[in-house]
Amino acid sequence: MSELDSRLTMLKELTDAKGISGNEREPREVMKKYITPYADEVTQDGIGSLVAKKVGDASGPKIMVAGHLDEVGFMVTQIDDKGFLRFQTIGGWWEQVMLAQRVTVVTKNGDIPGVVGSKPPHVLPPEERKKPVDKKQMFIDIGAASREEALSFGVRPGDMVVPVCDFTVMKNPKYLMAKAWDNRIGCAIAIDVLKELKGVNHPNIVYGVGTVQEEVGLRGAQTSAHLIQPDLALTVDTGIPGDTPGMSERDALSKLGNGPQIIVYDASMIAHKALLDFVTSVAEENNIPYQYDFVPGGGTDSGRIHLTGNGVPSVSITIATRYLHSSASIIHRDDYENAVKLLVEVIKRLDSNKAKEIIFG
Incomplete structure (x- = not known):
């Protein structure tokens, strides 16, 4: 090598x-x-x-x-009755870069894929489209149908959540993305x-x-x-x-x-x-x-x-x-x-x- x-x-x-x-x-x-x-x-x-x-x-x-x-990333703080995860930001985040981003939830049973949920534009009134969503209103969807199912995956409050972006050498190889x-x-x-x-x-x-x-x-x-x-x-x-x-x-x-x-x-x-x-x-x-x-x-x-x-x-x-x-x-x-x-x-x-x-x- x-x-x-x-x-x-x-x-x-x-x-x-x-x-x-x-x-x-x-x-x-x-x-x-x-x-x-x-x-x-x-x-x-x-x-x-x-x-x-x-x-x-x-x-x-x-x-x-x-x-x-x-x-920077997130930490699971709550699991609601429908299986969605609430989270605390770890490090400084700007809300506009968070929505609809893929994440990995790291649990005692292994890694779980997820996504920060977002509303479709079809249902947003004009005034709401102009405002960033407050991170306190955001959630992570891990494909669980209930709180019980999320818990069965191994998710617990305090679990780490990280963004998904594999290390990438770009077309100009001097530029590296991660x-x-x-x-x-x-x-x-x-x-x-x-x-x-x-x-x-x-x-x-x-x-x-x-x-x-x-x-x-x-x-x-x-x-x-x-x-x-x-x-x-x-x-x-x-x-x-x-x-x-x-x-x-x-x-x-x-x-x-x-x-x-x-x-x-x-x-x-x-x-x-x-x-x-x-x-x-x-x-x-x-x-x-x-x-x-x-x-x-x-x-x-x-x-x-x-x-x-x-x-x-x-x-x-x-x-x-x-x-x-x-x-x-x-x-x-x-x-x-x-x-x-x-x-x-x-x-x-x-x-x-x-x-x-x-x-x-």
């Missing part, structure tokens, strides 16, 4: 894995399988974040490279960074981390950072591109294929200026394309990591991803590969002196 084919296989396994916040076992097992050959030690924190440690210089700074394992780029691409990058550092002398200790429960409050970032106590952090996540119809530069600056995004500001953190300048200088030195961006309405795991202990200089590096927080999203393979290159080159240069310079000026 070629290196490209093996990478695509890893991306397929990561994105096809089902794992909403609080139910990250499947993607964690995939990440563990792929990162273990390149790590000296693989552990977990108390709520399930995966921590893979690779020692270069045991006396060097501790560098945390984190992506989150969880994806259901959970947010943020299995960050996990893939953490894996590949450790892979690229195998056999390489790097002046630090690197932790490749798959955090849990990012979509519901950056929770695994807090617990895994407490476990590691990093000196510096590079969080890898998805970002918003402005290259589709209806978007403008006021919404987002970046374009797919133009390089990883360096986030200067988001609602959870202001990028550490010295670390940000160091990352961009390394990119320019190595002719690695990058884009600046800002996300005033969202945050990444850096938002919790940078507040750990006495404070951790942090920067978020993201991959422009179309149609975030929906059933299907699209990335560009070049952005993924350039993010790996950038992180590897940054890590190679982060010795004790450089870390002190960044932290203390």
Whole structure:
């Protein structure tokens, strides 16, 4: 198998894995399988974040490279008398992308196909057609004739529900579509960074981390950072591109294929200026394309990591991803590969002196 084919296989396994916040076992097992050959030690924190440690210089700074394992989805909350499921959204959803979408309900007896129900347009009055349906009114149809039948399938409140979208290489093979780029691409990058550092002398200790429960409050970032106590952090996540119809530069600056995004500001953190300048200088030195961006309405795991202990200089590096927080999203393979290159080159240069310079000026 070629290196490209093996990478695509890893991306397929990561994105096809089902794992909403609080139910990250499947993607964690995939990440563990792929990162273990390149790590000296693989552990977990108390709520399930995966921590893979690779020692270069045991006396060097501790560098945390984190992506989150969880994806947005739903959780079953009730089963009505007719066998329809009511649910709680997990992560941020916009109602207009939810109706009539296929889902998988994960039960103790196995996976069950379903669909978020919707009214036919034939019965909608004109004023109702103009309004999004409130998610509190939505339901999932699993083809059960009654509550008893749904229960016999194994469905219970608390069960995970995930969107259906198989990993797909598009007609232009640089474009990749899947259901959970947010943020299995960050996990893939953490894996590949450790892979690229195998056999390489790097002046630090690197932790490749798959955090849990990012979509519901950056929770695994807090617990895994407490476990590691990093000196510096590079969080890898998805970002918003402005290259589709209806978007403008006021919404987002970046374009797919133009390089990883360096986030200067988001609602959870202001990028550490010295670390940000160091990352961009390394990119320019190595002719690695990058884009600046800002996300005033969202945050990444850096938002919790940078507040750990006495404070951790942090920067978020993201991959422009179309149609975030929906059933299907699209990335560009070049952005993924350039993010790996950038992180590897940054890590190679982060010795004790450089870390002190960044932290203390």
